[in-house]
Amino acid sequence: MSGLVPDLVAVVALLTNGLVAGLFFAFVVAVSPGLRRVDDVAFTGAFRAINAAILRPAFLVVFVAAPATAVLLAVLHVVDGSSASAWAVGAAAASVATFVVTVARNVPLNEALARASVSGPTSASAARRAFESPWARWNTVRTLTGVCAVLGLAAAAVAAA
Structure with a gap:
């Protein structure tokens, strides 16, 4: 599978x-350990x-475009009968x-933390205990x-080349 549109979709995906x-990895290796x-x-x-x-257009566009372009690329590979179909899917x-x-687990935890009373050390401690471990x-x-998505997309690109 080649052409301007499939190649552009692959690059954007x-x-x-x-x-x-990378953003989520930064939390694993730096942000969460630092906040601990x-x-x-x-x-x-x-x-x-x-x-x-984080709730800015730049993040939201990338966050929505990631699965949308990955799914579109998988569809393009499957429709084309590409040898990279399995990797893309x-x-x-x-x-x-x-x-x-993110939507089903992390966002609800974020929202619960935003609603939690943190008027003092005791309430902040309770809010943290309810949030930190499950969020991490x-x-x-x-x-x-x-x-895994990035590795699969890279493998699909190699297989399609």
């Missing part, structure tokens, strides 16, 4: 999925600020899984699915 996986070192009030304040700051499934985990666990899951 790889780029957007790479950005999403601060007190509960600082943690809840910082995570609330991060959650509010697997990558699309992983990208969609990344999106679903689901972030690790979506990081792994995001990396």
